[in-house]
Amino acid sequence: MSDxxxxxxxxxxxxxxxxxxxxxxxPYARWLGIEVTRxxxxxxxxxxxxxxxxxxxxxxxxxxxxxxxxxxxxxxxDTMLALRTAKMPKIANFSIDYLRAGKCQPxxxxxxxxxxxxxxxxLRVHAWQASxxxxxxxxxxxxxxxxxxxxxxx
Amino acid sequence: xxxxxxxxxxxxxxxKGMPHTRATGLEVIKASKGDVTMRxxxxxxxxxxxxxxxxxxxxxxxxxxxxxxxxVLCGLGRPEICPxxxxxxxxxxxxxxxxxxxxxxxxxxVTGSIATVEGTLWQVNAPEKTIARAVGSFARLPPxxxxxxxxxxxxxxxxxxxxxxxxV
Numbered sequence: 001m002s003d004x005x006x007x008x009x010x011x012x013x014x015x016x017x018x019x020x021x022x023x024x025x026x027p028y029a030r031w032l033g034i035e036v037t038r039x040x041x042x043x044x045x046x047x048x049x050x051x052x053x054x055x056x057x058x059x060x061x062x063x064x065x066x067x068x069x070x071x072x073x074x075x076x077x078d079t080m081l082a083l084r085t086a087k088m089p090k091i092a093n094f095s096i097d098y099l100r101a102g103k104c105q106p107x108x109x110x111x112x113x114x115x116x117x118x119x120x121x122x123l124r125v126h127a128w129q130a131s132x133x134x135x136x137x138x139x140x141x142x143x144x145x146x147x148x149x150x151x152x153x154x
Numbered sequence: 155x156x157x158x159x160x161x162x163x164x165x166x167x168x169x170k171g172m173p174h175t176r177a178t179g180l181e182v183i184k185a186s187k188g189d190v191t192m193r194x195x196x197x198x199x200x201x202x203x204x205x206x207x208x209x210x211x212x213x214x215x216x217x218x219x220x221x222x223x224x225x226v227l228c229g230l231g232r233p234e235i236c237p238x239x240x241x242x243x244x245x246x247x248x249x250x251x252x253x254x255x256x257x258x259x260x261x262x263x264v265t266g267s268i269a270t271v272e273g274t275l276w277q278v279n280a281p282e283k284t285i286a287r288a289v290g291s292f293a294r295l296p297p298x299x300x301x302x303x304x305x306x307x308x309x310x311x312x313x314x315x316x317x318x319x320x321x322v
Contacts, residue, residue: 007205009205025203025204025205026201026202026203026204026210027198027199027200027201027202027204027210028199028200028201028202028210028212028213029202029210029212030199031199032212051173052173052174052176052177053173053174054172054173054174055172055173055174055175055220056172057171057172057173058301058307063172063174063175063216063219063220064219064223064238064241065174065175065215065216065217065218065219065220066174066216068212068215068216068219068241069210069211069212069213069215069216070212072211072212072215073210073212076211090245090248091211091245092244092245093242093243093244093245094211094215094242094243094245095240095241095242095243096215096240096241096242097239097240098237098238098239098240098241101237
């Protein structure tokens with residue numbers, strides 16, 4: 001357990017506009033092997049192709065839960081960096097539409113902050129593999145945006 | 155399927171047969187037709203927020219996705235390949251690091267084209283506190299989309315029984 005009693009990691013990542021410190025606080029995202037790069041349109045998240053990402057060994061296809069976890073992580077990190085002021089997004093609900101089976105190859109995701117309110121945010125995430133025109137899944141979610149001073153630290 | 159189909163055995167084969175769930179240590183506690191309970195023992199890399207000691211929401215998504223899919227597999231007259239159309243998860247409260255998670259799902263409706271499943275997840279230290287709820291829709295495909303040996307792959311032994319499934 002981290003003995004830090006602050007959310008310095010969030011401020012750090014926002015200051016350098018890079019997700020490194022956020023990912024360091026998020027072991028599951030590290031385990032999934034999520035990588036973050038940037039292109040002209042914003043952040044692009046990558047879920048590497050790995051044997052232990054496979055759900056259906058017959059096809060084989062990426063596990064739907066791993067795909068969901070990847071898109072949820074992308075949304076959280078994107079929100080942390082995109083908000084006008086530093087706040088802690090907490091996912092209230094998350095809904096994923098699976099459009100086609102994800103093959104065992106790298107999966108990419110991009111997020112769109114559709115609405116940033118004072119207390120709530122709405123996001124869309126889309127995921128693709130070979131081509132961004134051919135989506136494998138889309139997701140939408142709502143986040144509660146907690147003020148940092150109201151965020152309980154254990 | 156016969157009444158005595160060992161769904162717990164079949165569900166255990168299902169979670170152990172998928173590299174991803176095998177890696178996470180997910181296990182089956184109970185399973186009967188269209189009613190499955192799974193347990194995810196705690197592992198440190200499930201954390202999503204070290205500074206606050208919270209479980210990553212994605213872990214919850216993974217468990218509920220696996221559970222709801224499995225519940226469809228053992229909720230129809232005979233197992234079918236049913237791709238997940240969508241899954242919605244409502245997070246009621248954060249899950250705390252250090253505790254196993256348990257989740258139960260039941261199949262709530264079946265039509266000729268869609269099966270609907272609802273799931274609930276909690277942690278072993280506070281079973282009365284729901285952490286998350288899920289609703290999933292699964293597509294029912296034409297019978298020829300399910301391989302002939304699928305039932306045997308899932309259940310691990312041949313079963314011979316009339317198709318007793320009723321369509322809603």
